[in-house]
Amino acid sequence: MTERADPMSPSDVLFYEQGASWLWLLAGPAAGVSMALIQLSAGYGIQWMVPGAFFVLVTLFLGIQVKAARIHTSVKLTADKLRQGTETILTSEIVRVYPEADGSETPKWQYARALGELTGVPRGRTGIGLRMTNARTAQAWARKHQQLRAALTNLLEERIPPEPAS
Template sequence: MTRSSETPTQVLFYEQGASWWWVLAGPAAGVSMGLIQASAGYGFQWLVPGIFLVLVSGFLAIQVKAARIHTSVELTPETLRQGTERISIDEIVRVYPEATGPETPKWQSFRALGELTGVPRGRTGIGLKLTNDRGAQAWARKHQRLRMALTQLVEERIPPDRAP
């Protein structure tokens, strides 16, 4: 079956990871350098502002592209994708409750999903109990929405009174 004839999968939750708007800091840096040159009495020369524009835009474009690959989240009724790692919703047995109080819950020491070494900066972890007595942390900026969607999917499959 070809991809064009397949029905699109319903996306229940999505975060893109980073915005391309950050790349506009490159032109802003170039304009700033041009204004600094002009205010210092050197007149306007294209070389330094051009270098700043290219370097800042280039470095930020690389970082945004990496963030869009490694810190994006997508939840469908069948899979949870965290960065480049995909797990089947059937592997999720339980979604642990949110951490409250002074004690650190055990699930916060679980491996973070994705190929990153931990939960990415600016995101909050969500404890998951997986099949074969494994644990993991899903993560997202809008973690309450992801937690709610994951809990709903798991409870549809495994009623709360039968959860291990």
């Protein structure tokens, strides 16, 4: 399921990560300036073709990567939906948030399918085990995984109150 234009106000968003920053595009001008300085230090003077090519190529390639990262590694949690990359699931399908992995033994949920269309948890992100309806298990993921885990746990506690201690 893909998400189109989102009419929700920012106050409805419980957690959000953008995936990548457009500031990476500043590496293109930095590469062009660096090449110009290398030419100057070598005593050739500035030949604008090489710094211009570095500027354009680095900016173009990084622009494509940043755009892809903003699509495929962004996370958005609202009261009704969890979007991981291009996949959106209803929060009503989440039954439990598994505890964090600790110790030397790997919990079973870490072998579960990662949400989103990627083959696994994206690099730099940490997985969060989710028990879904129909006895399914999945992994949500985020850079700020503690914040996403807390938001998911709070959302579940509001929907399914904890069992009273007897």
